[in-house]
Amino acid sequence: MEHGQRMTDGRKRWLWLAGAVVWLGLPWLVFGNNYVLSTLVLIGLYALVGTGMTLLMGYAGQISLGQAAFYGMGAYTSAYLTAHAGWPAWLALVAGAALAALVALVVGIPVFRLREHYLALATLGFGVIMFTFFKEWKGITGGLNGFFGIPPIRIAGIPLQSDWQFYYLVSSFVLAGGWFARNVVRSRVGRALRAIHGSEVAASSLGVNITKYKLQIFILSAVYASVAGSLYAHYVTFINPDLFGIIPSIYFLIMVIIGGTASVWGGLVGAAVYVCLGEWLKAVVPLLLPNAGGEFEIVFFGLLLVIMLIYMPNGLTGVAPQGLRRCWKTSWRQSERATAVDSHKARSIGGEQG
């Protein structure tokens, strides 16, 4: 038993090491190919939004149809504060996240008084309103012409402008965001959320404040989206309202459904599949249908959404092979078992048992 445990520990260490090597070495593995790296950056940005939404959908059981509005809020806050107010990019990123959190709080308080899926409706309306804001508040957002000349983000005075630099920046955020989400899920808060999922009446009779936790997760998802938006603004240096409308919100939703909410990494999986399929479509569709416009993508992903919901409602992470699933589940269970039993033994020896 103990021997077996050590074996899996050893194998896990190798897996971690391999993962780290791939992560750090990727820019070399693709020979610094900017197309691949920029695709990875895009995946990372969407994954960040998706991780927040995975928490919201998988654990708080709520759907947001306006997540792109928070993404836009981060992007415009960063753009305005760095380009026009001369703020450092990191401070602007925090300001954007704070603003998104505040707005999510204001939207969420009335919504979570009601049960069921009112958040979907409220965020849909909110997304439309924010899109109008981005479009019409020209003094700040530049309107439909877009916002130009967003200064780069700096680390230790070095401006980050190349794709490989952004690859490291964004992937670090994705890993940190996933780590944070995983910790939340495996804590008192995550337990409370899963309990709400199981039985609201029982959860509240044990002291779980249902409204508070749903609201907190909604706010957290808004912060994830806003941070991703800020990074995006500094990456592309030009933003316009179309990137933050209802359609992008729907795409975020599709990504999370593709990825599934069985793991906090569902957002990353979904974003990767979505971006890769999108790139593939761009390459293949013109060959098959020379006159097809960009709308083809919406039709394709709409169909994919329907098929996913019918045949794979738990998404890709929900049907992942057992072995893979064990990587993100058992490691925790095993350690949990070990601590509980250890402490139990310690207590027995101490003779405290009633």
Add this chain to the structure above:
Amino acid sequence: MSAMLLEVEQLSKSFGGIQAVQNVSFYVKKEDIVAVIGPNGAGKTTLFNMISGIVPPTSGFVRFQGAIVSGKQPHELAMLGMTRTFQNLQLFADMTVLENVMVGFHSRLKSGIVSAGFRLPRTVKEEKQAQEQAFFCLEQVGLAHLAWERAGTLPYGMQRLVEIARAAVSRPSLILLDEPMAGLNPQESKQLVDVLLMMREQGFSFLFVEHDMETVMAIADRIVVLDYGKKIAEGAPEEIARHPDVIKAYLGEEAV
């Protein structure tokens, strides 16, 4: 020893024109086991739901440990030390038995989303404590060996014990049990009675609704009898067994 724990004063509830509960008053002292009995439709569940904050009373109030608590939400009551179980089990079926009981420890922990997300030392310590307490509690009800099973896969009687462990792990001052014996076979009932008596020894107080008279007579210190929403009797088991109004309510007019 005999401090007042729960005082129910003139509690009433009407749904439309129907008076489900009318001016019911009684009390529970520390380390008491009080049973509420009555024929079907007597208003027991409504009374219970009012005390535990699930439905607000139409009039009257509930005082818990000296403070008026009627109108408070169930989660606020849990924080104050009052938890409950449900007649039709409300376990978190997809969580493990241990996790179920750990949710019961929620009210004793403080980690918020930020502390949990960054896995601060405080959270790590709290998690360990929650796990230990939950495991200990499972041991007490004899289910420690099933700690890592999914709660939904356990037999009914064991699920009931898990629910009780979950309600007890935070060491609340009062536990409300809504028909704890419902659906249990005689052997399971006996096991549950033993667990409840053991918990009483440890200083737990209970208020419970029950149909099974044998259990009520065996473990209750005092019994409150409801009929048509009104309290018709209150007293020790032997008094209640002889009370003419109670016999009338249960067996009908002619029996008296």
